[in-house]
Amino acid sequence: MFAPNAGVQASPPPRVRGVTSPAPASSRRAIFLDVDGTYAHHGIVPEAHADAVRAARAAGHLVLLCTGRPVSLLTDRIIAAGFDGYVAGAGAYAVVDGEVLLDTRFPGDLSARALRVLADAGALFLLEGPHATHAHPATVDAMATHLPQRGEEGAGRRDLTAAITRTEDLAGVSFGKITTFHAEVPVGAIADAIGPEVAVIPSSIPDLGPGAGEIFLAHVHKAVGVAAVVERLGLAREHVIAFGDGLNDVEMLEYAGIGVAIEGGDDAALAVADRTAAGPRQSGLAKAFAELGLL
Numbered sequence: 001m002f003a004p005n006a007g008v009q010a011s012p013p014p015r016v017r018g019v020t021s022p023a024p025a026s027s028r029r030a031i032f033l034d035v036d037g038t039y040a041h042h043g044i045v046p047e048a049h050a051d052a053v054r055a056a057r058a059a060g061h062l063v064l065l066c067t068g069r070p071v072s073l074l075t076d077r078i079i080a081a082g083f084d085g086y087v088a089g090a091g092a093y094a095v096v097d098g099e100v101l102l103d104t105r106f107p108g109d110l111s112a113r114a115l116r117v118l119a120d121a122g123a124l125f126l127l128e129g130p131h132a133t134h135a136h137p138a139t140v141d142a143m144a145t146h147l148p149q150r151g152e153e154g155a156g157r158r159d160l161t162a163a164i165t166r167t168e169d170l171a172g173v174s175f176g177k178i179t180t181f182h183a184e185v186p187v188g189a190i191a192d193a194i195g196p197e198v199a200v201i202p203s204s205i206p207d208l209g210p211g212a213g214e215i216f217l218a219h220v221h222k223a224v225g226v227a228a229v230v231e232r233l234g235l236a237r238e239h240v241i242a243f244g245d246g247l248n249d250v251e252m253l254e255y256a257g258i259g260v261a262i263e264g265g266d267d268a269a270l271a272v273a274d275r276t277a278a279g280p281r282q283s284g285l286a287k288a289f290a291e292l293g294l295l
Helices: 047-058 108-120 137-145 151-162 187-194 222-233 247-255 267-272 284-291
Strands: 030-033 062-066 085-088 093-096 099-103 124-128 133-135 164-166 177-182 198-202 213-217 240-244 258-262 275-277
Touching (some): 085 222, 099 222, 108 177, 108 187, 124 137, 137 164, 151 164, 187 198, 222 240, 222 247
Parallel strands (some): 030 240, 062 085, 240 258, 258 275
Antiparallel strands (some): 085 093
8 A cells, every 4th residue: 555655744635526436347447648748738738638538537437647747737727627636746646536645755865965966056946846836936037038928838838837836945845856947067967966866857858958857756757656546446557548758658658558659759658658649739639538448
């Protein structure tokens, strides 16, 4: 049985809609959706994707978001369709029907060391916790300067910056993951300086440069959160269907009974997937749900 880390005070459960009435055990599936590049494009969810989620849940399946984002950055646009739970922070946090199964955060000594290394590297970064994401005001201002100002893409990214808590002193912040947007050295060098307790994935956005990426606890990945949910629900792995496009989706796609990679996604994700689906700009999940008999 998985449980929140000892010593971590769990906040009230996030905005999780109630679990639907279960379908027969032989046909019920747990569907895990990556957000960025899979379910949504720059924070905007195609209506066909939202409709597919509603239809799958109405058919008795469970649908959960499984994302690198913390719950604090799952905006109203993203969660509007309604979900049975979330695996967030790339596996650091898991909640189903209001029950927190995992809440894994950097221990105090490691977080202090990470902040020192980030400062030495001149990094602009976010500290991501389940219910709040903190950043120095200068980081939020720099992000806003480079965001599109018009259209749906601009609206989706503005939603994200609006959800960040501006914090002058980050020393007391409890967090499960770090996202860097700029640094004077490569993000891999930052992770090396923090120590072997962390791992890193460079950003997939070339314009951000080599200092951008995600730094997380080395033993945490999305499949850890998925496994906690599957155990809690009493399901078998073959009843799991996972969708993702990025390097941080690889373990989840390998774990699932059916792993679906998004066309044009990371080569490592495509290599381990059982099949592919088109991206959110083509409403690819709607077609994939239909082909998998989830509707």
